[in-house]
Amino acid sequence: MSGERRPGIATESIHAGEIHDGSGAHIAPIYQTSTFTFSDMQAVAEWAEDPSEGYIYSRGGNPGRAALAAKLAALEGHGRDPDVAEPLAEIFSSGMAAIAAALMGTAKAGNHIITQQVLYGSADHLISEVLPQYGITNSRIPGLDPDLLEEELQQRPNASVVYLETPANPTLRVIDIAATARLAHEHGARLVVDNTFATPVLQRPLQLGADVVVHSTTKYINGHGTIIGGAVVSTDRDLMETEVASLIRFTGGVPSPLDCWLTNLGLKTLPLRMARHCASATAIASFLDEHDAIAATHYPGLAHHPQHQLARAQMSDFGAMLAFDLGTYEAATEFLDRLELCTLAVSLGNLDTLIEHPASMTHRVVPPEERAASGITDGLIRLSVGLEDPEDIIADLARALG
Numbered sequence: 001m002s003g004e005r006r007p008g009i010a011t012e013s014i015h016a017g018e019i020h021d022g023s024g025a026h027i028a029p030i031y032q033t034s035t036f037t038f039s040d041m042q043a044v045a046e047w048a049e050d051p052s053e054g055y056i057y058s059r060g061g062n063p064g065r066a067a068l069a070a071k072l073a074a075l076e077g078h079g080r081d082p083d084v085a086e087p088l089a090e091i092f093s094s095g096m097a098a099i100a101a102a103l104m105g106t107a108k109a110g111n112h113i114i115t116q117q118v119l120y121g122s123a124d125h126l127i128s129e130v131l132p133q134y135g136i137t138n139s140r141i142p143g144l145d146p147d148l149l150e151e152e153l154q155q156r157p158n159a160s161v162v163y164l165e166t167p168a169n170p171t172l173r174v175i176d177i178a179a180t181a182r183l184a185h186e187h188g189a190r191l192v193v194d195n196t197f198a199t200p201v202l203q204r205p206l207q208l209g210a211d212v213v214v215h216s217t218t219k220y221i222n223g224h225g226t227i228i229g230g231a232v233v234s235t236d237r238d239l240m241e242t243e244v245a246s247l248i249r250f251t252g253g254v255p256s257p258l259d260c261w262l263t264n265l266g267l268k269t270l271p272l273r274m275a276r277h278c279a280s281a282t283a284i285a286s287f288l289d290e291h292d293a294i295a296a297t298h299y300p301g302l303a304h305h306p307q308h309q310l311a312r313a314q315m316s317d318f319g320a321m322l323a324f325d326l327g328t329y330e331a332a333t334e335f336l337d338r339l340e341l342c343t344l345a346v347s348l349g350n351l352d353t354l355i356e357h358p359a360s361m362t363h364r365v366v367p368p369e370e371r372a373a374s375g376i377t378d379g380l381i382r383l384s385v386g387l388e389d390p391e392d393i394i395a396d397l398a399r400a401l402g
């Protein structure tokens with residue numbers, strides 16, 4: 001059907017994957033069931049012929065999970081070349097379950113993972129502490145610098161995956177997805193990208209050459225702070241239909257039907273929310289950047305951000321995560337305790353503004369020397385800008401900064 005106009009991303013967020021089950025229900029029901037019935041033994045025999053068809057047991061699949069996967073796949077594939085296959089997605093019970101499946105699907109005992117220095121704290125722990133126990137080693141390259149990455153790939157013929165997160169948590173460093181994909185592919189490795197901070201509304205790694213995208217759907221995708229969830233998305237059908245399908249089924253990190261339903265509902269407003277999140281974050285970043293009490297403000301949208309031009313090129317806007325440095329643990333603590341509107345909590349991407357201290361909260365699991373190498377100082381604060389009126393967020397920050 002060449003020449004057919006593809007709907008815009010807001011339309012797809014609302015309509016892609018939606019279930020219309022014939023009951024006339026406008027909104028899809030929640031299939032809150034563990035098992036599915038067979039009408040008779042003939043139906044069992046037919047299922048045995050093609051076990052990929054139909055629902056049997058909700059660990060294997062559930063209609064609400066499939067609907068959410070179809071919507072997310074449509075968004076990550078949005079705007080793709082029509083000759084490239086639509087991606088497939090699988091939904092997990094957490095972002096970490098999704099990351100574990102993506103890495104275990106692309107690296108086996110004897111393989112090697114190359115990744116950046118600063119990472120989401122639990123992904124850092126999975127790669128540096130857990131996977132080595134199963135024979136999957138790793139090395140870290142700050143910012144995945146292309147020259148150092150090339151050298152490392154040459155020295156590690158067993159490297160099967162390059163794993164990257166951009167913008168990175170919590171320092172907001174931006175990494176070139178297309179350039180990293182080219183290098184990985186030249187050396188026979190796959191590129192897996194954590195797209196949690198940007199979401200498919202701002203950045204579509206598969207179109208930039210990544211092989212696999214992972215998400216914590218807990219964050220912007222759900223957007224309302226009501227669930228823990230994750231996703232793996234890829235155009236590699238073989239990887240999705242064999243490795244990833246097997247890993248979710250046999251390690252069992254499946255989401256509940258209610259969580260899938262809530263996530264699908266949240267995802268419908270993602271484009272609308274991201275536009276407002278980004279506009280407010282831009283205003284707040286300039287306010288922080290000009291404030292005397294702040295030693296440094298990290299936001300890809302600021303002209304002095306070291307990868308500002310790259311962010312401009314690979315993202316359609318700069319996101320709503322930012323970090324700033326108050327210099328010392330004491331200054332950070334006093335500031336956080338004076339806030340009234342911004343909520344002190346880990347997690348991000350919610351309707352309301354969340355603020356946290358990475359060194360003592362999200363990145364506590366990262367050893368102090370590694371934290372220092374990653375630029376996570378004791379005065380660093382991470383802000384997830386919410387959808388409140390930006391003037392109110394700024395007033396709260398201004399008062400607490402004193």
Ligand SMILES: *Cc1c(COP(=O)(O)O)cnc(C)c1O
Nearest residue numbers: 094095096120169196216218229
């Ligand atoms: C939260 C998060 C994860 C982990 O996701 P969970 O849903 O908490 O398991 C991974 N990567 C990034 C960037 C995150 O923010």
